[in-house]
Amino acid sequence: MSNIKLIPLGGVRENGKNLYIVEVDEEIFVFDCGLKYPENDLLGIDIVIPDFSYLIENKDKVAGVFLTHGHADAIGALPYLLENIDVPVFGTELTIALAKIYVDEYPGSKKFSDFHEIDEFTEIDFEGGTVSFFRTTHTIPDSVGISLKTKEGNIVYTGDFKFDHSAIPMYQTDFARLAEIGKEGVLALLSDSTNSENPMQVASEREIAEEVYDTLRYWEGRIIVASVASNIQRIQQVLDAAHRSLRKVVLTGEDLEKIVRTAIKIGKIELPSEDLIIDMKDMSQYQPEELLVLETGKTGEPIKALQRMASARTRGINISEGDLVYLTTTPSIAMETTVAKTEDMIYRAGGTVKSISDNFRVSGHANPNDLKLMLNLMKPKYFIPIQGEYRTLAAHADLAHELGIDYKNIYITGRGDILEYANGRMHMAGSTDAENIMIDGLGVGDIGNIVLRDRRILSEDGIFIAVTTINRKQQKIVSRPQITSRGFVYVKESKDLMKESAAIVEDIIAENLKSNDFEWAKLKQDIRDQLSRYLFEQTKRRPVILPVIMETSQRQYQNKKQS
Numbered sequence: 001m002s003n004i005k006l007i008p009l010g011g012v013r014e015n016g017k018n019l020y021i022v023e024v025d026e027e028i029f030v031f032d033c034g035l036k037y038p039e040n041d042l043l044g045i046d047i048v049i050p051d052f053s054y055l056i057e058n059k060d061k062v063a064g065v066f067l068t069h070g071h072a073d074a075i076g077a078l079p080y081l082l083e084n085i086d087v088p089v090f091g092t093e094l095t096i097a098l099a100k101i102y103v104d105e106y107p108g109s110k111k112f113s114d115f116h117e118i119d120e121f122t123e124i125d126f127e128g129g130t131v132s133f134f135r136t137t138h139t140i141p142d143s144v145g146i147s148l149k150t151k152e153g154n155i156v157y158t159g160d161f162k163f164d165h166s167a168i169p170m171y172q173t174d175f176a177r178l179a180e181i182g183k184e185g186v187l188a189l190l191s192d193s194t195n196s197e198n199p200m201q202v203a204s205e206r207e208i209a210e211e212v213y214d215t216l217r218y219w220e221g222r223i224i225v226a227s228v229a230s231n232i233q234r235i236q237q238v239l240d241a242a243h244r245s246l247r248k249v250v251l252t253g254e255d256l257e258k259i260v261r262t263a264i265k266i267g268k269i270e271l272p273s274e275d276l277i278i279d280m281k282d283m284s285q286y287q288p289e290e291l292l293v294l295e296t297g298k299t300g301e302p303i304k305a306l307q308r309m310a311s312a313r314t315r316g317i318n319i320s321e322g323d324l325v326y327l328t329t330t331p332s333i334a335m336e337t338t339v340a341k342t343e344d345m346i347y348r349a350g351g352t353v354k355s356i357s358d359n360f361r362v363s364g365h366a367n368p369n370d371l372k373l374m375l376n377l378m379k380p381k382y383f384i385p386i387q388g389e390y391r392t393l394a395a396h397a398d399l400a401h402e403l404g405i406d407y408k409n410i411y412i413t414g415r416g417d418i419l420e421y422a423n424g425r426m427h428m429a430g431s432t433d434a435e436n437i438m439i440d441g442l443g444v445g446d447i448g449n450i451v452l453r454d455r456r457i458l459s460e461d462g463i464f465i466a467v468t469t470i471n472r473k474q475q476k477i478v479s480r481p482q483i484t485s486r487g488f489v490y491v492k493e494s495k496d497l498m499k500e501s502a503a504i505v506e507d508i509i510a511e512n513l514k515s516n517d518f519e520w521a522k523l524k525q526d527i528r529d530q531l532s533r534y535l536f537e538q539t540k541r542r543p544v545i546l547p548v549i550m551e552t553s554q555r556q557y558q559n560k561k562q563s
Contacts, residue, residue: 002128002151004421006188006384009434010034010050012413013390016073017436019050020190020386022148022155024128028058030065030087031146031157031190035076038438047439049077051416052084054432059085063126067091068136068159069143070098071230080439083108090116090124090131092142094268098230101258120144120174129155134181135174136161139364140232141268143171152421153187156378160192160387162363163370166204170268171233178377187421189380193388194365197395202367203360205233211359212328213241221322222288223247224351226306228329229256229296231364236269238294238328243272247292250280252305252316256296280316293317302329303342310345321350328356330363368399375403382426383410384419461541462487466505466527467548475513478552481505488543497538504530505547523549 004024010017016036022029035047055062064087068074075095079102082089091099096115103109118124124131129150136143138160148155163173195202203211216223216238227234242249251257263269271277283291295309295317296302305314306325312318319325325346327339343353356362365387366374375383383405385396390412397410409426411419416434419426468481481502489497505527512523527547536542 001423004150004152004155004187005429006155006190006419006421007054007432008384008386008413008415008417009052009054010036010415011073011387012393012415012417013388014415015194015387015389017048017050017077018073018387019077020157021054022157023061024148024150026061027063027126027128028055028061029063029126029128029131029148030055030081032068032074032159033065033076033078033081034071034073035439036073047076049080049437049439051433051435051437052081054416054434055081056084059087062087063128064088064090064124064131066131066146067095067099068146068157069138069140070095070232071138071140071160074159075099075102079103079106079109080437082112086112086114088114088116090118092119092133092144093117093266094140094142094232094263097262097266098259101262118144120177134177135172137164137167137171137173138162139234140230141170141263147181149184150187153185153381154181155188155190156181156186156380157190158192158374160194160364161370161374162195162202162366163373164202164204166206168205171205175377178374182377182379186378186380188382188384188419188426189375189378190384190386191371191374191378191396192365193371193385193392193396195363195367196371196385196388196392196399197368198361198363199368200361201369202363202365205237208234208356208360208362209237209240211356212237213244215324215326215354215356216241216247216292217245219324220289221324222291222293223324223326224293224295224306224309224317224319225326225328226295226302228302229259231329232259232263232268234328235260235263235294238292239269239276240272242292243276247290248278248286249276250278250283250291250293250317252280252293252295256294283317288322303338306342307345310342310349310351312349319346319349319351323349323351325351325353326356327353330357368395371396371399372403375400375405380405381409382421384413385410386413461543462489463546464488464501464531464535464543465546465548466501466531467550468505468509469550469552470509470513471552472513472518477506477509477513481509485543488541489539497535501531501534504534509549520549523547 002024007021009019018032018034020031035049038048078099096117103112120133120135129148132147133144136145145159146157225238295305308314309319346353383400385393393412397412400410401407416431418429418431420429463486465484466481469478471478483498483501508526524547528545531545
């Protein structure tokens with residue numbers, strides 16, 4: 001009998017950052033390796049990735065990384081894992097092509113080349129079991145789910161999916177394969193919960209395609225379409241509608257260019273005409289009503305890019321009078337306020353905003369009816385809802401219970417929780433490290449809670465700097481404290497506050513210089529403590545206080561005095 005462990009390192013009680021470990025005896029199978037984009041409280045952070053500590057500690061056991069699709073929440077953290085672990089990576093043609101873009105752009109992983117293309121007919125045998133794949137419907141072609149066949153039964157990971165019975169062949173779900181896996185026996189099902197609490201019917205992609213075309217053909221000015229770079233299906237719909245409405249398409253951003261060119265090269269995007277896409281420098285040759293600008297932003301998320309365009313802060317295309325900004329992506333709940341502010345900025349710039357979600361419920365994820373169908377096809381013994389915040393995991397758990405799965409066989413896990421199947425039953429068996437690893441520029445994991453706290457304080461209350469020079473041997477202050485403030489108070493209108501602060505600093509330094517046990521750390525801490533109390537009493541704010549104390553030697557002091 002095999003010993004099996006299931007460990008989510010991301011993707012539970014959060015949106016994005018999917019990474020799930022299935023450990024069978026002495027082999028580890030990694031399902032997806034994604035990132036998530038930071039929320040507003042993570043100031044300055046570019047992306048967030050999973051904690052790879054467990055995988056690094058057990059790297060000799062890792063059999064491979066198996067990818068379900070080419071979105072950032074499934075492949076975006078792959079370069080950072082491959083920097084630390086040299087293991088084979090498996091995925092469909094488009095998924096591998098997009099993964100290579102991520103890996104090649106990161107210095108720590110650009111030499112990696114152990115990629116393996118699979119399809120829905122591929123079966124890979126390992127000591128711990130056989131990995132196979134099944135086609136699913138999502139907003140990007142070549143999406144698959146994963147089944148790991150073990151001695152105890154199948155462990156199935158759905159990846160992102162929905163059921164769309166009118167999907168074109170490239171996006172169709174293989175229902176026969178799903179039923180076959182269910183008949184073989186499913187020990188545990190890890191299923192997408194993103195849309196589990198929304199009962200509204202998701203529009204079919206055929207309906208969305210017609211909606212996109214109707215929007216484009218009736219607008220008389222220039223159109224700027226905002227989309228997620230990796231939403232290949234939406235980009236295909238936009239290109240088709242632009243061709244039908246006699247518009248030329250301008251691609252903005254290096255990320256979008258790479259993704260679109262890659263998808264075209266391998267036949268996952270079909271260009272309706274060879275001259276449909278034009279360079280930005282050729283836009284002046286066309287009237288506004290003949291142009292469509294496809295904007296995705298630098299990291300594949302278009303909202304910040306639209307803000308820059310609305311504020312005329314780009315070197316290329318800015319929003320102007322008569323433009324229609326068409327949002328073809330549905331924002332998450334966390335982004336709704338940001339989107340509302342962005343729309344306001346667009347209207348101020350003279351543009352008009354329309355969203356694809358105005359008329360349709362648009363999503364690449366399964367609604368409750370789809371989730372029930374997946375559960376009925378799989379008939380799992382144990383169910384682990386994944387991919388979503390706690391409320392969506394709980395809603396998915398309730399759906400499973402409605403279909404007859406006992407709550408004792410349903411596990412709502414947190415990051416790092418270890419589910420172990422041994423001696424014929426599943427149980428919680430502790431946890432492992434699974435913190436958020438924050439990426440800021442080229443820094444990986446060097447930004448912690450203390451740095452974020454300081455950034456938050458700086459953004460809210462500013463900084464207060466006290467600079468002075470002392471001669472410790474003479475026990476004298478060579479230059480009186482100079483006070484500088486940024487983002488705290490307006491200096492010219494706060495002269496009394498500055499003078500009193502300088503006097504406080506001077507008194508603290510004088511007192512510490514007379515002490516027999518002078519310590520630099522104590523001096524600076526005294527300044528921070530007393531200034532903080534004083535400034536809070538006067539302003540009810542707590543800026544970051546930075547004491548800068550310089551020391552001059554006896555000779556330097558004498559020379560300065562003589563001059």
